[in-house]
Structure formats: C-alpha cells, structure tokens
Amino acid sequence: MAQGSNFVDYVKVCCRSGHGGSGSAHLHRDKTTMKGGPDGGDGGRGGHIILKGNTQLWTLLHLKYRKHIIASSGESGSSATSTGASGKDEILEVPVGTVAKDAETGEVLFEITEDGETQILTPGGKGGLGNWHFKxxxxxxxxxxxxxxxxxxxxxILELKVLADVGLVGFPNAGKSTLLSVVSAAKPEIANYPFTTLVPNLGIVSYRDGKSFVMADIPGIIEGASKGKGLGYRFLRHIERNSVLLFMVPADTERTIKQEYDILLNELSVYNPELRDKPKLLAITKADMLDDELEREMEKEVPEGLPYIFISSVAGKNILQLKDMIWKAINM
Known part of the structure; x- marks a missing residue:
C-alpha cells in the first residue's frame, strides 16, 4: 500500500460553472389565437461544480492532470412557459479530508468530512426569467x-489531510517507516537520511480478533517546520486529522527523551495549538540496544503522565504491546 509518486495531496484547478439559460420572450400562438399573451419560459440554471466525499479514495491523483473543470450551461426557456433544462453538474469525487481553498485569497471554503457529503464549489449561473413574469x-x-x-x-486549491487513527510523529530516522513496514502491509522506502518519507505512507495495522486501524507515517519533522522550513505545512496538516499521535524518539538520541519530545510537541503546537489536546503516546525506538539498567535510567527522562513503551521494530520487541496501547488510546 505504499503510495510513492501516486500519492497526491495538493492540486490546483480552474473551475468554471455553467451560464444560466436565457428566458424566452415568446408570445402565445395557435390555430385560434393570432396575438396571444406572453408564454416564454425561464432559462435553466447553469451546471454547478460539486465536490463529493468518497471513502474509497486516498489521493487527489485523479485530479492532478485535470487543470480545467467546466460545467455545461443551462438551456433557454421556450414557449408554453417551459423552463429550459439545467446544465449538467460536474461532480468531482475526492477523499474524505479534502479541504477546498480560494487560490487567490487562501480562504478556506469548506472541508469534506464524510462519505457521500456534497458541497458546491462554484455555483452555476441562474436562468433568466421568461416574459410571462413581466406581464x-x-x-x-x-x-x-x-x-x-x-x-x-x-x-x-484542493488539499488533502490524511485521515488515520494514529499518526507517527518524530524526527527523520526515528524509525517510523520501519515500524510501519513491520506492523502493516505498507512498504515505505527506508533509508538512513533525512526526509526519506516525502509523502505520508498509510498502513492498515491488523489487531486482535480481526480488528484493524490505520497508521500514517508522516514526513519527519525538523525544527522550524511550523515556519515553513523544510517540508513545513505540506505535511503538518496531515497530523490534524489523526485521532492519536504516537511520538517516536530513538534510544540513541543525542538529546534527552524529554528534550526531543518537547521540540516535536512545540512544532505541532505552533502550527495548531489544538494538537496539544490530542491523545499522545511515546515509543522509544531502537530499544534492542538497551539493557534493563539503561531502560530504567531512560524512564526517568520520560515526561510525567505520558504513556510510553520501549520498542524495537527490527527485533520485534514489544510490538504487540504497542498495538494494545494504541488500540486503547483510539477507543478511549
């Protein structure tokens, strides 16, 4: 389920809704009536451009090469007060979590949050009134x-916020991609350099009794990301929609665990203060290199009240216990 270049979370499109049809200025005529009254019908409205949520979609890839979205115009009214047909609506299906913005002002127009939800992106023009209205x-x-x-x-601008149950938050090389590859069918690219993960990787994690949850590996944070440095906002927005945040700090960090956790939390808080209120867990990774005594020493550095666990994705240490911890947090 690795998405690689097929994962598109940002597209810019030109939307043109349909013109309304003209009203008719027809005067009634038949075999017995030479000069009847006005009976011109109204014009049909122009086609809307509509966004519709679809939980089967994970990416905006299908819109990447559709730069111009054009809805058809309404038809003119006709005699016998017949209203013209409305222009055909253009319905764009998008993943749940898609945000629509005005490209010029940056104003957020709306967010699609449910399957089947529809929102009008650009309304079609109203049809003109026929002459019978003016009698x-x-x-x-x-x-x-x-x-x-x-x-x-x-x-x-359409931007996607990935909808996942748990988002992995950590500096590059904290072991996020490795964990995801071990607990799910996702096959993220893994290498030992910053920004290995340039797009969010989503993985379905199997749990006990046939249950499962979605885990998102979000590109590694660096200090200053909230100010747009590095990948900046392009990936921080994905964290907004995760219900639980799993902070990952490697056992071989040069800082203390608390220092690293505080930096990560601060980056999120500057971007969106509400993220501080999400349930948070801590996984200390690469713990296969620690003995019991070192673990006890490191436990003293863990922020008070933060649920934590020592894991090793490579050695399989405490992976099931980590799943238990995540499942409990998701379902609190």
Missing part, C-alpha cells in the same frame, strides 16, 4: 425576457 395591467404583452446570469470562474 402586468399596463404591459399586456412584454416582448422581452431576462438573459441568464454568467457562471463563475475561479482557481481552487
């Missing part, structure tokens, strides 16, 4: 009707 005692046969209103054209 009055002083104007029995109006020979005019309204034109339809134009559609809207705007550039839209």
């Amino acid at each position: 009055s005692s002083t104007q029995q046969t109006p020979r005019f009707a309204q034109p339809g209103l134009p559609g809207q054209e705007r550039w839209i």
Whole structure:
C-alpha cells in the first residue's frame, strides 16, 4: 500500500460553472389565437461544480492532470412557459479530508468530512426569467425576457489531510517507516537520511480478533517546520486529522527523551495549538540496544503522565504491546 509518486495531496484547478439559460420572450400562438399573451419560459440554471466525499479514495491523483473543470450551461426557456433544462453538474469525487481553498485569497471554503457529503464549489449561473413574469395591467404583452446570469470562474486549491487513527510523529530516522513496514502491509522506502518519507505512507495495522486501524507515517519533522522550513505545512496538516499521535524518539538520541519530545510537541503546537489536546503516546525506538539498567535510567527522562513503551521494530520487541496501547488510546 505504499503510495510513492501516486500519492497526491495538493492540486490546483480552474473551475468554471455553467451560464444560466436565457428566458424566452415568446408570445402565445395557435390555430385560434393570432396575438396571444406572453408564454416564454425561464432559462435553466447553469451546471454547478460539486465536490463529493468518497471513502474509497486516498489521493487527489485523479485530479492532478485535470487543470480545467467546466460545467455545461443551462438551456433557454421556450414557449408554453417551459423552463429550459439545467446544465449538467460536474461532480468531482475526492477523499474524505479534502479541504477546498480560494487560490487567490487562501480562504478556506469548506472541508469534506464524510462519505457521500456534497458541497458546491462554484455555483452555476441562474436562468433568466421568461416574459410571462413581466406581464402586468399596463404591459399586456412584454416582448422581452431576462438573459441568464454568467457562471463563475475561479482557481481552487484542493488539499488533502490524511485521515488515520494514529499518526507517527518524530524526527527523520526515528524509525517510523520501519515500524510501519513491520506492523502493516505498507512498504515505505527506508533509508538512513533525512526526509526519506516525502509523502505520508498509510498502513492498515491488523489487531486482535480481526480488528484493524490505520497508521500514517508522516514526513519527519525538523525544527522550524511550523515556519515553513523544510517540508513545513505540506505535511503538518496531515497530523490534524489523526485521532492519536504516537511520538517516536530513538534510544540513541543525542538529546534527552524529554528534550526531543518537547521540540516535536512545540512544532505541532505552533502550527495548531489544538494538537496539544490530542491523545499522545511515546515509543522509544531502537530499544534492542538497551539493557534493563539503561531502560530504567531512560524512564526517568520520560515526561510525567505520558504513556510510553520501549520498542524495537527490527527485533520485534514489544510490538504487540504497542498495538494494545494504541488500540486503547483510539477507543478511549
């Protein structure tokens, strides 16, 4: 389930909704009526451009090469007060967790949060009124009707926040990709250099009794990420939608465990203070190199009240116990 280059979490598209159809200025005529009253129908509305949530989608890849999204225009009204057909809506299916923004102002328009949820991105133009609307005692046969209103054209940014049960937070080389490859079917690229994980890798983690949960390995944080340094906001937004944060600190860190944890937490807090309130767990990785005495010493460095566990993905140490800990936190 590694996504590699197939994972796209950002697209910019030009959306043009349909023009409204013109109202009709028709006057009623039939075999017995030479000069009847106005009976021109209304124009149909232009097609909307709509976003629709789909839980089967994980990426915006299918929209990457669709730079222009154009909905069709409404048809004109006709005689016998017949309303013109509405333009066909363009429905773009997107993963749950997609945020729509105005590309010029950066304003967030809405977020798709549920399967099947629909939101109008650019509304179609309203159809014009037919001449029968304008009949009055002083104007029995109006020979005019309204034109339809134009559609809207705007550039839209779509950004995806990955929806996962647990997000892995740590500096590069903290062992996040290795853990994900051990506990799930994901096959993330693993190498010993910063920014190995340039896009979030998602993995389905099997648990007891056929249960499972989704784990997201988010690109490694470096100090200053919240100010846009490194990959910055491009990956920090993925953390917002995870229900539990698993902080990962390697046993061979040059800092103390508390120092490293505090730096990571600060990066998240600067970006979005609400992240401080999410359930947090700590995994001290690469623990196969520790003996019992060293573990006891390192336990003293763990922040008070933070659930923690020593693990080794390579040696399989405490992996099931870690799953238990995560499952409990997800279902609290």
